[in-house]
Amino acid sequence: MGKVLCVLYDDPVDGLPSRYARDGLPSLERYPDGQTLPTPAGIDFTPGDLLGSVSGELGLRPFLERLGHELVVTSDKEGPNSVFERHLSDAEVVISQPFWPAYLTEERIAKAPNLKLALTAGIGSDHVDLDAAIAHGVTVAEVTYCNSISVAEHVVMMILSLVRSYLPSHQWVLDGGWNIADCVARSYDLEGMSVGTVAAGRIGLAVLRRLAPFDVRLHYTDRHRLPAQSEQQLGLTFHPSTQDMVPHCDVVTINAPLHRETRGLFNDELIATMRRGAYLINTARGLIAERDAIVRALQSGQLAGYAGDVWYPQPAPPDHPWRSMPHHGMTPHVSGSSLSAQARYAAGAREILESYFEGKPIREEYLIVDGGKLAGAGAHSYSTQT
Numbered sequence: 001m002g003k004v005l006c007v008l009y010d011d012p013v014d015g016l017p018s019r020y021a022r023d024g025l026p027s028l029e030r031y032p033d034g035q036t037l038p039t040p041a042g043i044d045f046t047p048g049d050l051l052g053s054v055s056g057e058l059g060l061r062p063f064l065e066r067l068g069h070e071l072v073v074t075s076d077k078e079g080p081n082s083v084f085e086r087h088l089s090d091a092e093v094v095i096s097q098p099f100w101p102a103y104l105t106e107e108r109i110a111k112a113p114n115l116k117l118a119l120t121a122g123i124g125s126d127h128v129d130l131d132a133a134i135a136h137g138v139t140v141a142e143v144t145y146c147n148s149i150s151v152a153e154h155v156v157m158m159i160l161s162l163v164r165s166y167l168p169s170h171q172w173v174l175d176g177g178w179n180i181a182d183c184v185a186r187s188y189d190l191e192g193m194s195v196g197t198v199a200a201g202r203i204g205l206a207v208l209r210r211l212a213p214f215d216v217r218l219h220y221t222d223r224h225r226l227p228a229q230s231e232q233q234l235g236l237t238f239h240p241s242t243q244d245m246v247p248h249c250d251v252v253t254i255n256a257p258l259h260r261e262t263r264g265l266f267n268d269e270l271i272a273t274m275r276r277g278a279y280l281i282n283t284a285r286g287l288i289a290e291r292d293a294i295v296r297a298l299q300s301g302q303l304a305g306y307a308g309d310v311w312y313p314q315p316a317p318p319d320h321p322w323r324s325m326p327h328h329g330m331t332p333h334v335s336g337s338s339l340s341a342q343a344r345y346a347a348g349a350r351e352i353l354e355s356y357f358e359g360k361p362i363r364e365e366y367l368i369v370d371g372g373k374l375a376g377a378g379a380h381s382y383s384t385q386t
């Protein structure tokens with residue numbers, strides 16, 4: 001019987017909620033492109049409960065223990081003496097979430113001879129060295145689509161909050177003030193602005209769809225062009241590259257995976273070609289934007305605002321400059337971990353584990369690496385030599 005090593009974020013400081021803000025979750029059957037939601041044979045959790053933190057265990061313990069497997073759940077993931085490293089040497093399955101990533105580097109994969117499956121309970125498996133997974137025959141799978149809409153909603157929220165200067169206005173309320181001029185001195189309407197997305201995959205396209213009713217001009221770039229019908233329906237302007245698109249935009253949202261083509265993409269050089277006072281929203285991966293270039297652009301006014309929820313490393317250290325730079329709307333990595341999303345990725349993790357332990361194929365759309373090469377969703381959206 002195998003060992004399943006699961007790395008999750010810490011519980012709330014006051015423990016798991018005894019009562020939730022709402023009763024249950026709306027019921028959904030399919031994702032917007034028709035893909036079915038996760039279809040495990042069963043679940044041992046209540047949708048709407050906090051599943052993504054250590055005590056939530058993604059609701060997997062009863063299932064895995066019934067099959068005789070050992071489940072180790074921890075948030076302690078850094079350094080050679082961490083619980084993660086101590087259990088990695090004989091783990092068969094590692095489960096991790098992008099919000100609190102257990103970085104599976106080449107060295108760590110080399111130290112895990114029994115490792116067969118690296119499962120991302122979420123989307124985005126860049127915390128796994130995919131080349132090393134390929135070399136060591138490790139399957140990498142994620143729960144494709146589970147939180148794409150969650151992130152798209154967050155992106156729209158962040159665009160509006162930056163452009164309209166929501167956070168500083170809220171701060172005046174908390175501080176007991178009524179300083180309208182201070183609040184509105186940086187506040188604009190989104191209407192009429194040009195908004196562009198780097199990548200129009202599941203999240204990027206959902207962002208475009210949600211923004212269309214705001215009467216904005218929509219732009220996108222992607223490695224594959226969308227069908228002409230989608231372009232017409234949403235009034236999209238396609239650009240062959242990010243470099244080509246950003247000079248035309250007031251707002252840019254990044255929705256591409258982190259791989260060799262996107263790492264460090266938003267550097268001083270690219271940002272200098274953006275409109276002065278543009279807004280940049282990055283909920284994709286922290287390393288797609290160069291940390292200090294973002295700080296410089298906010299300080300100089302080249303960017304009017306930066307928001308997102310992705311950092312490097314995660315958790316970000318207390319002195320990370322993105323915590324204190326001007327005009328930012330950063331949160332910890334939360335957009336894809338709403339209670340709604342947790343129910344989907346916990347069920348998806350269960351579905352993947354059921355397939356794996358029964359020796360059945362894992363759904364094609366969940367695969368990133370399999371059989372020693374990029375596979376499924378990974379073959380479409382990722383490049384190797386990350």
Ligand code: NDP
Nearest residue numbers: 123124199201202203222223224256257261284336380381
């Ligand atoms: P998808 O796979 O549906 O979309 C990714 C898109 O990026 C694809 O259309 C792909 O193009 C495109 N792409 C890849 N490389 C480039 C490039 N160099 N330039 C332009 N486009 C590119 O994934 P999702 O939309 O669901 O998620 C996207 C990313 O968002 C994830 O990889 C993850 O990093 C991040 N994410 C963040 C979350 C959070 O909580 N903040 C949660 C979920 C995801 P094509 O396939 O056409 O080649």
